[in-house]
Each structure stands twice: as structure tokens, then as C-alpha cells.
Amino acid sequence: xxxxxxxxxxxxxxxxxxxxxxxxxxxxxxxxxxxxxxxxxxxxxxxxxxxxxxxxxxxxxxxxxxxxxxxxxxxxxxxxxxxxxxxxxxxxxxxxxxxxxxxxxxxxxxxxxxxxxxxxxxxxxxxxxxxxxxxxxxxxxxxxxxxxxxxxxxxxxxxxxxxxxxxxxxxxxxxxxxxxxxxxxxxxxxxxxxxxxxxxxxxxxxxxxxxxxxxxxxxxxxxxxxxxxxxxxxxxxxxxxxxxxxxxxxxxxxxxxxxxxxxxxxxxxxxxxxxxxxxxxxxxxxxxxxxxxxxxxxxxxxxxxxxxxxxxxxxxxxxxxxxxxxxxxxxxxxxxxxxxxxxxxxxxxxxxxxxxxxxx
Amino acid sequence: xxxxxxxxxxxxxxxxxxxxxxxxxxxxxxxxxxxxxxxxxxxxxxxxxxxxxxxxxxxxxxxxxxxxxxxxxxxxxxxxxxxxxxxxxxxxxxxxxxxxxxxxxxxxxxxxxxxxxxxxxxxxxxxxxxxxxxxxxxxxxxxxxxxxxxxxxxxxxxxxxxxxx
Ligand SMILES: Cc1cc2nc3c(=O)[nH]c(=O)nc-3n(C[C@H](O)[C@H](O)[C@H](O)COP(=O)(O)OP(=O)(O)OC[C@H]3O[C@@H](n4cnc5c(N)ncnc54)[C@H](O)[C@@H]3O)c2cc1C
Ligand code: SF4
Ligand code: SF4
Numbered sequence: 001x002x003x004x005x006x007x008x009x010x011x012x013x014x015x016x017x018x019x020x021x022x023x024x025x026x027x028x029x030x031x032x033x034x035x036x037x038x039x040x041x042x043x044x045x046x047x048x049x050x051x052x053x054x055x056x057x058x059x060x061x062x063x064x065x066x067x068x069x070x071x072x073x074x075x076x077x078x079x080x081x082x083x084x085x086x087x088x089x090x091x092x093x094x095x096x097x098x099x100x101x102x103x104x105x106x107x108x109x110x111x112x113x114x115x116x117x118x119x120x121x122x123x124x125x126x127x128x129x130x131x132x133x134x135x136x137x138x139x140x141x142x143x144x145x146x147x148x149x150x151x152x153x154x155x156x157x158x159x160x161x162x163x164x165x166x167x168x169x170x171x172x173x174x175x176x177x178x179x180x181x182x183x184x185x186x187x188x189x190x191x192x193x194x195x196x197x198x199x200x201x202x203x204x205x206x207x208x209x210x211x212x213x214x215x216x217x218x219x220x221x222x223x224x225x226x227x228x229x230x231x232x233x234x235x236x237x238x239x240x241x242x243x244x245x246x247x248x249x250x251x252x253x254x255x256x257x258x259x260x261x262x263x264x265x266x267x268x269x270x271x272x273x274x275x276x277x278x279x280x281x282x283x284x285x286x287x288x289x290x291x292x293x294x295x296x297x298x299x300x301x302x303x304x305x306x307x308x309x310x311x312x313x314x315x316x317x318x319x320x321x322x323x324x325x326x327x328x329x330x331x332x333x334x335x336x337x338x339x340x341x342x343x344x345x346x347x348x349x350x351x352x353x354x355x356x357x358x359x360x
Numbered sequence: 361x362x363x364x365x366x367x368x369x370x371x372x373x374x375x376x377x378x379x380x381x382x383x384x385x386x387x388x389x390x391x392x393x394x395x396x397x398x399x400x401x402x403x404x405x406x407x408x409x410x411x412x413x414x415x416x417x418x419x420x421x422x423x424x425x426x427x428x429x430x431x432x433x434x435x436x437x438x439x440x441x442x443x444x445x446x447x448x449x450x451x452x453x454x455x456x457x458x459x460x461x462x463x464x465x466x467x468x469x470x471x472x473x474x475x476x477x478x479x480x481x482x483x484x485x486x487x488x489x490x491x492x493x494x495x496x497x498x499x500x501x502x503x504x505x506x507x508x509x510x511x512x513x514x515x516x517x518x519x520x521x522x523x524x525x
């Protein structure tokens with residue numbers, strides 16, 4: 001059976017950073033990703049990133065991926081398995097995977113799970129009509145394959161993803177009829193909201209999509225106002241003409257593999273749903289397993305990369321690479337993550353971790 | 361509704377929020393200056409690190425930027441580095457009842473110097489005509505073009521975008 005000091009499952013920004021950190025500490029790493037290329041969500045992010053300059057803020061997501069891929073390709077300690085889906089983690093620590101149609105088994109002394117998140121769905125009439133997309137699919141079509149998903153889009157959700165994908169649609173020459181948001185406030189950064197607003201896209205808060213119209217594909221949508229209890233106010237319905245409805249209503253951690261480690265799982269809405277309990281070093285209650293990125297807390301790429309570095313170094317330290325220098329480096333990343341989460345936008349994440357640590 | 365609440369529910373900053381950012385009238389009469397229309401505390405700082413003149417201050421990563429107008433020379437370098445596309449340079453010294461507004465532009469086609477285009481307000485509505493007086497693009501800008509439009513001085517708060525047809 002194949003063996004590696006550290007196995008990293010998932011090659012998004014979190015997994016790539018974890019592999020690099022561990023390999024730089026001197027251990028051998030095998031990283032698997034089910035995609036054809038490494039990068040996860042980042043391969044679709046054509047916009048400039050936020051965060052601190054040190055985490056490459058101001059750089060476009062796709063450029064960050066190129067830098068990380070290059071570093072991984074040059075690192076002799078990292079083996080990359082693309083087109084490789086991890087199928088399960090058994091109680092004896094054996095990891096099963098499928099690679100190019102073949103079944104394989106391997107073990108690792110330590111395992112880092114960085115499988116990211118999946119998009120949430122929204123309930124409304126006719127939501128299974130062709131033309132109803134998740135924001136991730138729309139981004140993949142446009143920014144990876146250069147295909148316009150439609151001509152006129154209704155965006156549901158004014159979080160950062162809804163705002164950014166709206167902007168990218170407009171850049172691709174697709175009209176965005178409106179962005180609707182059930183909450184009374186725009187959830188995403190206001191600078192993103194301002195930039196789509198000045199392109200003529202109305203952002204309508206306390207509004208939702210009640211139904212999609214059309215028989216074999218979307219030809220319109222019924223919008224309606226919502227009250228404080230998120231109930232539709234009867235009589236406020238209005239129809240708009242669109243050929244695409246794009247859902248950007250949040251992400252949920254892809255934590256199936258994590259739960260197979262038999263670690264303690266918790267339901268913490270602030271962190272995105274079912275997430276594993278983990279300590280400061282990102283180790284689970286199932287010892288030897290670590291997490292990083294959206295799989296344990298829906299946040300953003302900067303945090304995912306820092307978490308990757310923490311998990312990678314922690315796992316390397318646990319295999320015996322416990323030089324003070326490496327421990328110091330990890331502790332520095334932990335401090336930096338704390339700093340990143342210290343502001344107003346980090347309040348939700350902080351309250352989620354307070355619940356986790358408070359044992360409520 | 362409070363100004364900030366309007367921004368939070370529409371994405372449009374109000375006139376008083378913008379005016380609060382403006383430097384002294386002496387500084388405005390001296391030459392171009394930057395306005396960072398970044399009203400929300402978010403973890404972000406390229407405006408600070410891209411300014412070679414040390415003109416942008418931020419208490420820490422999660423706070424809003426503050427411009428030291430004694431130091432800002434109006435070079436517009438921050439305009440293309442800000443991921444929020446929130447930095448605008450204003451020059452009120454061009455005369456003739458006009459001002460120049462320099463803004464980031466990431467759409468195709470890119471206008472050319474001399475073009476007369478529509479000036480759009482913060483909701484994308486046409487508010488007048490704009491003459492394109494400068495276009496900076498190229499690999500160093502990494503696809504964020506920096507465009508300068510000349511508009512009536514009354515549009516100092518309103519004009520924030522252009523449309524080409
Ligand atoms: C529209 C949009 C805009 C964004 N903008 C920003 C921004 O401006 N700034 C910012 O910091 N962040 C931004 N983000 C968030 C950022 O992209 C994510 O937080 C980040 O990608 C999370 O990294 P990750 O490595 O945890 O997960 P992912 O990027 O999702 O990577 C997970 C990887 O795991 C692989 N995988 C999953 N399951 C398996 C399995 N069983 N076997 C093998 N491989 C598997 C997947 O193929 C994927 O490659 C944005 C996200 C979106 C959708
Ligand atoms: S315009 Fe130039 S000097 Fe002024 S804040 Fe921006 S980068 Fe600094
Ligand atoms: S770079 Fe732009 S969005 Fe980021 S803090 Fe500075 S002004 Fe705000």
C-alpha cells in the first residue's frame with residue numbers, strides 16, 4: 001500500500017498552502033484533488049483579492065493560484081495526484097481513492113482534510129428549471145470556459161459571492177437585471193456593492209424570488225417583498241423577464257470525509273453548518289487528522305491559506321519536525337489569523353468559535 | 361434613514377458621506393487629491409501598501425483608510441491597486457467650470473482619449489457628458505484601466521462611472 005508522511009485531501013488554496021508548509025518543514029507530502037487542475041475555487045476568481053498585502057491582497061485569485069502551483073511544482077517533497085477523488089477514510093486510517101477510473105488505497109502518518117464547501121440551494125417554485133444555476137457554476141462557465149450562461153440574469157443573494165459574480169457577469173457582457181437579498185442589509189463588502197450599483201444593477205433588500213417562470217427553460221422570475229420574519233408579503237409579487245436565475249445563497253462545508261474520522265462534529269451556523277471541533281493547531285478530536293479552509297469554517301481564501309499553513313506545520317511538527325523554528329513559524333501564523341479575524345467582518349466567525357470553545 | 365444605512369441597503373454612499381472625506385478647501389484648490397470611498401471596516405490594506413508617499417494611514421488591517429492630504433501628491437497609483445475599486449482622484453483645478461475624476465475601469469471596450477461618453481452616477485443613471493482626457497492601461501495595471509474623465513464641477517459627488525454608447 002502507498003504511504004506518505006502527510007496526505008492532503010483537496011488542492012484548493014487551503015490544501016496547497018498546507019502541502020507547501022509541510023514540505024518546507026521537511027516531510028514528504030501526497031496531495032490529491034478530484035479536479036483536473038489544482039486551485040479549487042480560486043481558478044474562477046478573476047477579481048482582485050482583499051486581505052493584507054502579505055497574503056497577496058490586490059492580486060487576482062487566478063494569479064495567486066499560478067504562484068502556488070509553481071511553488072508546488074518546484075518542491076521535490078510534494079507528490080500531486082490530480083483527477084483523484086478521495087472516497088473514504090476507514091477507522092484504521094486507510095484512505096481509499098479513485099484515480100483515473102482506478103481504485104487505490106493509501107495511508108499517511110498525518111492527514112489534512114481541505115475539501116472546501118458546496119453551494120446551498122434555495123426553495124422556490126420551479127427551481128429545477130434549466131436556467132437556474134448556482135453562482136459557482138456560472139463562474140466556472142464564464143471564467144474557466146469562456147461561455148456566457150445567459151443574456152439577462154437575476155442574482156439571488158447580496159453576499160460577496162453574489163456581488164462579485166454579478167460584476168463578472170457584467171464584465172462578460174451579460175446584463176444583471178437585479179440582485180435580490182432577503183436580509184435588510186447587503187451582506188457582502190459595501191465597496192463591491194457600490195461597484196455593481198454604479199453599473200446600473202439595482203440591489204433590492206428584503207426581496208426574494210418566489211418562483212421561476214417558464215416551461216422548458218427560465219423565461220422570467222416572480223419577485224416578492226419579505227417581512228421581518230422572512231415571510232413573503234402577499235400582493236407584492238412582480239414579474240421580471242430574465243433567462244437565467246443565479247443562486248448565491250451561501251456555502252456549506254463538504255465535511256463528509258471529516259466526519260468519517262469519527263471526530264466530534266458540531267452544528268454551528270456561524271461557521272457554515274456541520275463542522276468539526278478543532279484546536280488552535282487545527283487538529284481534530286480524532287488525533288492525527290487536521291483541517292484547513294472552508295471545510296471547517298466558511299470564510300475566505302486568505303484565511304484558508306493561513307489555516308493551510310498552520311495545519312501543514314502542525315502536522316509536520318507532529319511527525320517529529322518539532323524544531324523551535326518551525327513551532328515559532330506556526331505560532332506566528334496563528335497570531336496572524338487572529339489578527340485577520342479581529343475586525344467587524346470577523347465578528348460572526350469569532351462568535352462561532354466562541355460557541356465551539358464554550359462547549360454550548 | 362441614516363446615511364450608512366442607505367449604503368448598507370443599496371450600495372450607494374450618500375452625498376454627506378462623500379463630503380466628509382474631502383480635504384480642506386485650500387488643499388482642494390492646490391491640485392489633484394485622492395478620495396477613498398471605503399466606508400466599511402473590512403480586512404484590507406493595498407491602499408496603504410501601494411502608496412509610495414506614505415499618505416495612507418490605517419490603525420490596523422480591519423480599519424478604514426485615512427489620507428494625509430499633506431502627503432498625497434495625487435499620483436493615482438492606489439486607484440488601480442484597490443480591490444474594492446473605491447479610490448477616486450479628483451482635480452478641481454482644471455478650470456472652465458470643469459473637474460477631472462480619475463477612476464478604475466475594468467470593462468471592454470476601453471474608451472480612448474478624446475472620446476465623449478455618458479457620465480453615470482452611483483446608480484448607473486446618465487447624469488451628463490464626460491470627455492475622456494487620459495487613459496492608463498497596460499500590463500503593469502493588470503487589467504485595471506485608470507481613466508480620467510472631465511465633467512461639470514457640479515458632478516463631483518455624482519459622476520462615478522461611464523457608458524460608451
Ligand atoms: C465567487 C467567489 C468569490 C470569492 N472571492 C474571494 C475574495 O475576494 N477573497 C477571498 O479571500 N476569498 C474569496 N472567495 C472564497 C475563497 O475562494 C474560498 O474561501 C477558498 O477557495 C476556500 O479554500 P479551500 O481550499 O478551503 O476550498 P476550495 O477552494 O473549495 O478547494 C477544495 C478542493 O478540494 C477538492 N475536493 C473536494 N472534495 C474532494 C475529494 N473527496 N477528493 C479530492 N478532492 C476533493 C476540490 O476539487 C477543490 O479543489 C470567493 C469565493 C467565491 C465562490
Ligand atoms: S494618489 Fe498617490 S500619493 Fe495619493 S494616496 Fe494614492 S498612491 Fe498615495
Ligand atoms: S484597498 Fe481599497 S477597499 Fe481595501 S481598504 Fe483600501 S480603500 Fe478600502
